[in-house]
Amino acid sequence: MANDRQYLAKLQDYYARHRVLPSYASIAALVGLSSKASVAEMVMRLKAHGFVESSPDRRLKPGKRFFERPVAESVRAGLPAPASDAAPEAVTIDEHLVPHPSRSVLVTVKGDSMIDAGIHAGDVVVVEKRVAANVGDIVVAIIDNEFTLKRLDREKGHIVLRPENKAYPIIRPKDDTEIFGIVVGLFRKYR
Amino acid sequence: MANDRQYLAKLQDYYARHRVLPSYASIAALVGLSSKASVAEMVMRLKAHGFVESSPDRRLKPGKRFFERPVAESVRAGLPAPASDAAPEAVTIDEHLVPHPSRSVLVTVKGDSMIDAGIHAGDVVVVEKRVAANVGDIVVAIIDNEFTLKRLDREKGHIVLRPENKAYPIIRPKDDTEIFGIVVGLFRKYR
DNA sequence: TACGATACCGAACGATCGTTCGGGAGTCAA
DNA sequence: TTGACTCCCGAACGATCGTTCGGTATCGTA
Known part of the structure; x- marks a missing residue:
């Protein structure tokens, strides 16, 4: 034993x-x-x-x-x-982080626009595809055919995408913005 | 096919x-x-x-x-x-993050002493148990019977433990400090 | 000392494994 | 129509599977 x-x-x-x-x-x-x-x-x-x-x-x-x-x-x-x-x-970490595998995508983070939320370049986020998101969620939005990671917020009744880095501007989406999914997990490997 | x-x-x-x-x-x-x-x-x-x-x-x-x-x-x-x-x-995220399962421990992070390294309270770090560590590694040290997460650094020929948060002091270990392991991965779950 | 419990060995069992082979049914191009 | 190719079937093969059984060594307890 x-x-x-x-x-x-x-x-x-x-x-x-x-x-x-x-x-x-x-x-x-x-x-x-x-x-x-x-x-x-x-x-x-x-x-x-x-x-x-x-x-x-x-x-x-x-x-x-x-x-x-x-x-x-x-x-x-x-x-x-x-x-x-x-x-x-x-x-398993897998199960813990990815509750809905079939709806989830892994996205490697580029840039530092969310660094104040502890999301660094090179980190991998688990994105669950869905169109609806709540204020406060970190979402993946498609802007000009590119993925962008931002926090969803509301401002004067309008939806805005707020980066967590003072060096970046708040994005006030026009019509050509689409929510790809929301971030449900993150992982990072050292070395 | x-x-x-x-x-x-x-x-x-x-x-x-x-x-x-x-x-x-x-x-x-x-x-x-x-x-x-x-x-x-x-x-x-x-x-x-x-x-x-x-x-x-x-x-x-x-x-x-x-x-x-x-x-x-x-x-x-x-x-x-x-x-x-x-x-x-x-x-799999598991395999990616935990190369040596039997030597690895999961530790939930408490406090914000490593916040500038993107390690927040509530995050879970994968710690690989070993006594040897290199300068630059993020290590788990045992100080006063408590786990502490710090970056290993060298200062004038001595080993020091440097927090990644300006609000915390650099720790210059005496003899009663022991390296428990080094951080090889990190994950975080939103919501 | 005696005893039961625990952890292991070594040999044998039938069951099931993955592989192999010859052949049938279907499609497509010549 | 013919031939080549793909995908599958069905039966048979030896190899390996996990299980079972009796037996041995080492414990702690009485």
Whole structure:
């Protein structure tokens, strides 16, 4: 049971590389067991805890808790809590950030017009396509055939697009402006 | 080849539900073929285009292009290009952001000491645990039993932790400071 | 010391895997 | 009509799958 933690970690790494879980024989080689039977028992333990499941084809597949990453609170000093049983919180980042995959598009940010909102050039925003947006939403608008990232605001009864950077002017759209979608998430990779 | 597109869509749906690709027999039932041989040929076509691959255990696994999300360039107006053949760039966000799952921890950001680096309170950073860090890295340090997010810098030959917010002082660590890990990614959810 | 529980091994089982091969049905151009 | 090509079927193959079973080593508890 103590070792299971390490076994799981190896499986997670393998899955991260291959996007599939290996066969029992491969698992044995991977984690350092030398019998498929041992693997079967270990897998059963992981199943019992919800880390893995079986697919309809008796294939191993990640379970609910497989993707749970230790979410460290900014208080504790030692290692992050060993995920005793606390709420998983984070499933996959994908699911967390993209609730409606079929309606979503990834857009790489260019320029710094939203830098005061913490959106930098090179960041990637998750845009959910829709025509309606609320005041306060960060929207992707199409102006002169170009995507533009701005915050939607209202001014004297009219819709305006407000950049979050004092160096840029507020855009007061004429008719040729169209809302492409609203920003529902953002991510950034360092290095 | 025309049907392959639909077949792929079904596989993607299946994968979204189960996080595994089915066996050839199951694929046959799933997409409406009645011979594993037909499936094998279809799979070969998808393989050739990079949508699926084979794992070391001859298991089907998603290929590079399997997760293609439309990445819109900031030029085109209409719908994002229908994945003609351009490099998709972004795979899954998870994989993109967390290269080493077992060594990574998610930390929710509190406070605004890094706001000039575009890291706001409430953002979640992906922290890769390691003791060594380079100057310029954003690191998570443990100071007085608390996690702190700062940029690692060098000053007169000494390591210092520099906040990205003029309102905060530079921290010149004594001995009781420990690097917990470095920040490799960040994501944020709106709404 | 004795005991049950736990974690692993090693061999064997039938079931299912993906591959292979010959052939049928359809389309399109010559 | 003919031939080439694509897409699929159906049956058979050995390989590999996950499961099962008895057996061993190491614990903590009594």
